[in-house]
Amino acid sequence: xxxxxxxxxxxxxxxxxxxxxxxxxxxxxxxxxxxxxxxxxxxxxxxxxxxxxxxxxxxxxxxxxxxxxxxxxxxxxxxxxxxxxxxxxxxxxxxxxxxxxxxxxxxxxxxxxxxxxxxxxxxxxxxxxxxxxxxxxxxxxxxxxxxxxxxxxxxxxxxxxxxxxxxxxxxxxxxxxxxxxxxxxxxxxxxxxxxxxxxxxxxxxxxxxxxxxxxxxxxxxxxxxxxxxxxxxxxxxxxxxxxxxxxxxxxxxxxxxxxxxxxxxxxxxxxxxxxxxxxxxxxxxxxxxxxxxxxxxxxxxxxxxxxxxxxxxxxxxx
Amino acid sequence: xxxxxxxxxxxxxxxxxxxxxxxxxxxxxxxxxxxxxxxxxxxxxxxxxxxxxxxxxxxxxxxxxxxxxxxxxxxxxxxxxxxxxxxxxxxxxxxxxxxxxxxxxxxxxxxxxxxxxxxxxxxxxxxxxxxxxxxxxxxxxxxxxxxxxxxxxxxxxxxxxxxxxxxxxxxxxxxxxxxxxxxxxxxxxxxxxxxxxxxxxxxxxxxxxxxxxxxxxxxxxxxxxxxxxxxxxxxxxxxxxxxxxxxxxxxxx
Ligand SMILES: Cc1cc2nc3c(=O)[nH]c(=O)nc-3n(C[C@H](O)[C@H](O)[C@H](O)COP(=O)(O)OP(=O)(O)OC[C@H]3O[C@@H](n4cnc5c(N)ncnc54)[C@H](O)[C@@H]3O)c2cc1C
Ligand SMILES: Cc1cc2nc3c(=O)[nH]c(=O)nc-3n(C[C@H](O)[C@H](O)[C@H](O)COP(=O)(O)O)c2cc1C
Ligand code: FES
Numbered sequence: 048x049x050x051x052x053x054x055x056x057x058x059x060x061x062x063x064x065x066x067x068x069x070x071x072x073x074x075x076x077x078x079x080x081x082x083x084x085x086x087x088x089x090x091x092x093x094x095x096x097x098x099x100x101x102x103x104x105x106x107x108x109x110x111x112x113x114x115x116x117x118x119x120x121x122x123x124x125x126x127x128x129x130x131x132x133x134x135x136x137x138x139x140x141x142x143x144x145x146x147x148x149x150x151x152x153x154x155x156x157x158x159x160x161x162x163x164x165x166x167x168x169x170x171x172x173x174x175x176x177x178x179x180x181x182x183x184x185x186x187x188x189x190x191x192x193x194x195x196x197x198x199x200x201x202x203x204x205x206x207x208x209x210x211x212x213x214x215x216x217x218x219x220x221x222x223x224x225x226x227x228x229x230x231x232x233x234x235x236x237x238x239x240x241x242x243x244x245x246x247x248x249x250x251x252x253x254x255x256x257x258x259x260x261x262x263x264x265x266x267x268x269x270x271x272x273x274x275x276x277x278x279x280x281x282x283x284x285x286x287x288x289x290x291x292x293x294x295x296x297x298x299x300x301x302x303x304x305x306x307x308x309x310x311x312x313x314x315x316x317x318x319x320x321x322x323x324x325x326x327x328x329x330x331x332x333x334x335x336x337x338x339x340x341x342x343x344x345x346x347x348x349x350x351x352x353x354x355x356x357x358x359x360x361x362x363x364x365x
Numbered sequence: 366x367x368x369x370x371x372x373x374x375x376x377x378x379x380x381x382x383x384x385x386x387x388x389x390x391x392x393x394x395x396x397x398x399x400x401x402x403x404x405x406x407x408x409x410x411x412x413x414x415x416x417x418x419x420x421x422x423x424x425x426x427x428x429x430x431x432x433x434x435x436x437x438x439x440x441x442x443x444x445x446x447x448x449x450x451x452x453x454x455x456x457x458x459x460x461x462x463x464x465x466x467x468x469x470x471x472x473x474x475x476x477x478x479x480x481x482x483x484x485x486x487x488x489x490x491x492x493x494x495x496x497x498x499x500x501x502x503x504x505x506x507x508x509x510x511x512x513x514x515x516x517x518x519x520x521x522x523x524x525x526x527x528x529x530x531x532x533x534x535x536x537x538x539x540x541x542x543x544x545x546x547x548x549x550x551x552x553x554x555x556x557x558x559x560x561x562x563x564x565x566x567x568x569x570x571x572x573x574x575x576x577x578x579x580x581x582x583x584x585x586x587x588x589x590x591x592x593x594x595x596x597x598x599x600x601x602x603x604x605x606x607x608x609x610x611x612x613x614x615x616x617x618x
Binding site for chain 1: 456
């Protein structure tokens with residue numbers, strides 16, 4: 048008699064509010080807008096199939112984003128320089144959160160401060176707002192002039208941003224790391240020490256493309272964030288390293304397009320995964336990953352997906 | 366949005382460097398508004414290129430739809446070379462299309478180059494709804510014109526070429542002539558330079574109509590997820606795929 052596998056995972060086990068997901072699959076910030084397009088096309092039942100929803104990056108003030116071109120397709124990936132186009136935190140709390148509150152699926156709000164104080168201020172504004180289940184600190188956006196990756200590239204600034212957020216909210220705080228550093232493990236440890244509930248790794252990898260005919264960079268800001276299958280091995284290595292160094296859960300992100308990709312991250316030690324760029328190429332990518340994990344667990348006789356988290360890691364030395 | 370493996374039925378040349386491909390795909394062919402588009406994967410494995418390409422519906426009829434496209438890069442080249450029977454992953458229909466008036470009216474359709482594609486489906490639906498249609502196509506030369514046989518019989522088809530090899534010489538927007546005064550509504554699709562010149566012309570003539578236009582931007586996703594296709598309008602930034610591709614000419618140009 049086959050049993051339905053238990054896909055649930057807890058992303059904030061030590062936290063007073065917790066963050067229990069029905070399955071470990073969620074969109075990556077900035078690749079799912081605010082969730083309403085997905086609801087429009089796949090219905091409320093589509094949203095219910097996801098472990099969580101992660102919003103686009105929200106900033107203190109509304110932003111129009113960068114000028115065109117904003118994206119460049121590259122081998123097995125893309126460069127983006129969207130520039131955090133978003134409605135701003137006030138409209139997020141006022142207009143978006145009440146709509147999220149309709150959903151059973153928890154919504155994680157990705158916040159992008161320009162300064163450490165802004166991370167604290169936005170955490171305070173989101174605290175206790177119905178419809179918001181957790182925060183994800185975007186200290187890793189490469190496409191803006193201030194804040195973003197500058198904070199995320201300094202261990203000290205990352206720790207201070209984490210602490211500013213944690214002190215101002217009862218919600219679990221996830222910190223999203225940039226891969227554009229020598230030692231992501233040091234960043235993860237510092238954020239854990241300041242009370243982060245979980246670590247998300249990774250944001251986009253800094254990259255570039257040049258239009259040979261125009262003899263100019265394709266993107267007006269020259270650099271952009273590389274995402275998609277091209278970065279999966281980098282993301283997997285960082286997740287593997289970070290998961291071995293912290294006790295809090297790690298969310299794997301970067302190039303995940305199929306359930307087998309997701310399984311690689313879970314086996315490397317991630318407790319959950321985010322699917323980003325894959326959704327652009329395949330609108331069903333998130334649903335395919337969920338269904339693929341269910342089918343794999345059933346076929347392999349895995350009763351609880353939590354049992355395979357970190358199974359590819361070396362056994363701890365006694 | 367429907368997702369289906371559309372099966373190629375036939376591909377034939379539309380003009381020099383452009384093709385018309387018919388697909389069998391029931392779920393992608395139903396309820397299409399003129400001006401809506403479909404995202405078509407232009408590689409078998411969908412890895413290189415990874416993203417689907419956006420194409421306006423050129424025709425949608427029963428269980429079949431057609432695209433009319435210029436070969437400009439590797440995706441469109443690949444598509445033009447696939448034999449009948451090839452399954453091609455596609456999703457749509459997407460975006461907001463043209464709004465045709467409720468009462469029978471005089472409609473002027475203006476297409477620049479491959480921008481003519483969505484205007485053909487528009488003409489078929491408009492004629493069926495009892496509208497009078499004049500379709501103007503601007504092209505580089507006589508070798509780059511859509512054949513007149515592609516339009517419904519009721520449509521008056523006017524061509525303008527940059528080199529004068531067919532119809533009057535110059536840009537189509539310089540030859541609106543009496544059609545502008547005749548038209549109750551104008552619908553246009555083409556390069557941005559054509560839209561700018563149309564806006565300038567109509568402003569000069571007292572802006573009697575406010576045309577609906579179909580715009581293009583790079584579209585990685587086509588359904589409002591990536592924010593790659595932003596268009597800056599007088600009312601703020603909009604997503605071409607979700608808020609468009611139909612815009613009011615004077616909101617952008
Ligand atoms: C809503 C919409 C409807 C469209 N309808 C049609 C149509 O009916 N017929 C048609 O021929 N084309 C149409 N296009 C343009 C079509 O999407 C591009 O020509 C196609 O993506 C090129 O793909 P490729 O792989 O051949 O070229 P690539 O190798 O990707 O690029 C070749 C060249 O085309 C440019 N390009 C790439 N993508 C686009 C794009 N989306 N828009 C404009 N330029 C682009 C590149 O900058 C490059 O210069 C439409 C675009 C949009 C957004
Ligand atoms: C178009 C685009 C927009 C993004 N916007 C954000 C954002 O607002 N906040 C954020 O933390 N990450 C953002 N990211 C990064 C993704 O969340 C993710 O970390 C990265 O793309 C790697 O995953 P992927 O390869 O599955 O896309 C964005 C990525 C893309 C492609
Ligand atoms: S193409 Fe992705 S938002 Fe428009």
